[in-house]
Amino acid sequence: MGPAPLVLASASPRRLALLAQIGVIPAEIRAPDIDETPLPAEPPRLYVQRLARAKLDSVVVADRFVLAADTAVAAGRRILPKAETEDQARHCLRLLSGRRHRVLTTVVLRAPDGRQSERQAESTVTFARLTAAQIDAYLASLEWQGKAGGYAIQGLAAAFVRFLSGSYSNVVGLPLYDTAQLLRGHGWTVP
Numbered sequence: 001m002g003p004a005p006l007v008l009a010s011a012s013p014r015r016l017a018l019l020a021q022i023g024v025i026p027a028e029i030r031a032p033d034i035d036e037t038p039l040p041a042e043p044p045r046l047y048v049q050r051l052a053r054a055k056l057d058s059v060v061v062a063d064r065f066v067l068a069a070d071t072a073v074a075a076g077r078r079i080l081p082k083a084e085t086e087d088q089a090r091h092c093l094r095l096l097s098g099r100r101h102r103v104l105t106t107v108v109l110r111a112p113d114g115r116q117s118e119r120q121a122e123s124t125v126t127f128a129r130l131t132a133a134q135i136d137a138y139l140a141s142l143e144w145q146g147k148a149g150g151y152a153i154q155g156l157a158a159a160f161v162r163f164l165s166g167s168y169s170n171v172v173g174l175p176l177y178d179t180a181q182l183l184r185g186h187g188w189t190v191p
Helices: 013-021 044-058 086-096 132-141 156-160 168-172 176-185
Strands: 006-009 065-075 078-080 100-110 116-127 161-165
Touching (some): 006 013, 013 168, 013 176, 065 086, 078 086, 100 168, 116 168, 132 156, 156 161, 168 176
Parallel strands (some): 006 065
Antiparallel strands (some): 065 078, 116 161
């Protein structure tokens, strides 16, 4: 008999697709309902850790693995929002233009026996200096909608990336190496 089924505590279609990329298909998806507002002066690393744990805690199921994660884009100590409006996305892109920023993700896994493990990934991304026309064209694509930092590296924004250090899949939304290590550590066979 194989390992217990996996529940993904996330509404992100990107995380689901990334898991499928490494052969991990959750038996169930549950979107956690938590407040994602950063606390005053909360550092980005602690922010993603707190939210990933809160997502995990909000999904309680018996006899199943539960996987949760949270990703943030940080410019210095500033946590950039998931862009919901064109103005938010424009602000993020102007801020990131010609600058280095970090993408941080905490992944947490709870096993059916209650054991819990977590890993954190950090990637560094440097954007080229963006022209107003490039920003306008990207905003017109609507790829920015709901994306942390107002961009999706797996789409048109890939043309903005001058430098990337760390996990590419982390920037998309789930560090696959770290996720696979967590699953393997709890008995999952990940190809």
